[in-house]
Amino acid sequence: MSATARFTARRVLLPGGEWLENGVVEARDGVITDVRPRGVFEGCENLQEWPDCAILPGFINAHCHLEYSAMHGLLQPAAFTDWLFQIVRLKSELSEETLRAALPGAIEQIIRSGTTTLVDNLSLDITQEALLQSGLDAYYLFELIESRPEDWPAQMAEEALARRMRGYPLNKAGFAPHAPYSIHVDLFRSAAERALEYRWPLSIHVSETLEENEFFLKGGGPFYELKRRFASLPSDWSVPGCSPLQHLDAHGLLDFKPLIVHANCPEPGDAVLLGRNGLSVVFCPGTHRYFNRAPWPMTAYRQAGVNVCIGTDSLASNESLDLTRELQLTHELHPDLSSEELLAMITESPAAALNFPDKGRIHSGCRADFSIWRWPYANLMEWIEDAQRQCLAVFAAGRSIACNALF
Numbered sequence: 001m002s003a004t005a006r007f008t009a010r011r012v013l014l015p016g017g018e019w020l021e022n023g024v025v026e027a028r029d030g031v032i033t034d035v036r037p038r039g040v041f042e043g044c045e046n047l048q049e050w051p052d053c054a055i056l057p058g059f060i061n062a063h064c065h066l067e068y069s070a071m072h073g074l075l076q077p078a079a080f081t082d083w084l085f086q087i088v089r090l091k092s093e094l095s096e097e098t099l100r101a102a103l104p105g106a107i108e109q110i111i112r113s114g115t116t117t118l119v120d121n122l123s124l125d126i127t128q129e130a131l132l133q134s135g136l137d138a139y140y141l142f143e144l145i146e147s148r149p150e151d152w153p154a155q156m157a158e159e160a161l162a163r164r165m166r167g168y169p170l171n172k173a174g175f176a177p178h179a180p181y182s183i184h185v186d187l188f189r190s191a192a193e194r195a196l197e198y199r200w201p202l203s204i205h206v207s208e209t210l211e212e213n214e215f216f217l218k219g220g221g222p223f224y225e226l227k228r229r230f231a232s233l234p235s236d237w238s239v240p241g242c243s244p245l246q247h248l249d250a251h252g253l254l255d256f257k258p259l260i261v262h263a264n265c266p267e268p269g270d271a272v273l274l275g276r277n278g279l280s281v282v283f284c285p286g287t288h289r290y291f292n293r294a295p296w297p298m299t300a301y302r303q304a305g306v307n308v309c310i311g312t313d314s315l316a317s318n319e320s321l322d323l324t325r326e327l328q329l330t331h332e333l334h335p336d337l338s339s340e341e342l343l344a345m346i347t348e349s350p351a352a353a354l355n356f357p358d359k360g361r362i363h364s365g366c367r368a369d370f371s372i373w374r375w376p377y378a379n380l381m382e383w384i385e386d387a388q389r390q391c392l393a394v395f396a397a398g399r400s401i402a403c404n405a406l407f
């Protein structure tokens with residue numbers, strides 16, 4: 001976009017939760033160049049009118065597996081290791097055509113929810129084309145699963161990573177070492193050093209279940225059996241005797257500031273460890289409900305100063321990839337949170353967690369990522385609580401990636 005475009009609405013949400021009444025968002029070359037009252041722009045050209053609407057920042061989905069979209073409804077919420085086994089089997093059974101066919105509908109769900117940035121884990125190479133066409137600002141986090149160091153000498157890891165990433169936009173890459181139980185610390189470090197060098201996102205699932213903690217604390221349980229079944233216990237394996245998070249810390253891996261996904265079951269000391277290291281966690285409320293998990297430790301994390309973000313996870317364990325639905329679920333589960341605190345979990349918090357300084361806010365100099373909503377509401381909380389909330393248009397880098405005519 002080279003021409004200046006101006007979008008005017010009854011309300012524009014500014015950083016910190018303040019509203020600009022009858023405001024204008026001005027954008028040029030994909031960047032917000034001005035945000036001021038409409039009167040300032042009287043007589044200006046290229047003014048798009050959105051009466052009875054509000055302009056909100058583009059949302060950031062901090063955790064997703066788009067490639068699993070075809071698995072919606074095909075898995076049973078069993079014990080987690082059984083569920084992992086089901087997903088591994090489905091990945092090999094479903095055809096590439098079937099997996100790809102589910103992508104357009106899933107991407108539409110994402111965009112219709114006002115999401116403009118998607119941080120997506122991938123283990124298969126099936127999503128790139130659909131995401132490039134979508135206009136979403138997608139980050140491809142290459143999932144790494146391997147725990148035997150004999151399979152990953154340092155040089156081979158570098159070569160394998162390079163081969164894996166061929167053909168992807170390197171300014172949109174990142175790494176997702178799968179989980180402490182499925183990645184060797186040497187491979188994690190190799191990926192983390194690369195991520196740090198290139199300022200790429202880095203994320204890892206940690207303490208999703210108590211059984212994962214049991215495997216680290218005592219060495220037994222379903223995860224031990226799973227790893228024996230897949231013959232993926234490293235030859236130098238010994239029981240760490242601490243939580244998965246403390247295991248990462250003991251190897252210096254928290255210094256790389258990975259985004260911690262789920263963190264459903266912190267052991268004593270974990271919340272403080274997260275806070276002290278300035279780490280961020282991603283809560284996936286839809287998946288949490290699907291597995292009927294114990295209440296998520298929102299209060300403990302917030303008291304420890306942990307930056308909390310929200311993600312959708314995948315359609316294999318969630319009803320939808322609609323981030324506003326996840327926000328509503330979070331509100332229902334944690335009614336003490338204010339509307340501003342909730343919205344930050346899909347805007348400013350993930351922007352901080354992922355080192356996206358020009359995202360998550362409607363402000364001069366930020367990327368022109370925003371969504372336009374029908375607005376019969378008195379306040380932001382009414383919008384969060386209304387399951388019928390209606391997004392009318394979504395702009396990513398100033399370019400319309402969907403408007404009401406398409407919805």
Ligand SMILES: [Zn+2]
Pocket residue numbers: 063064065121205261313
């Ligand atoms: Zn995940």
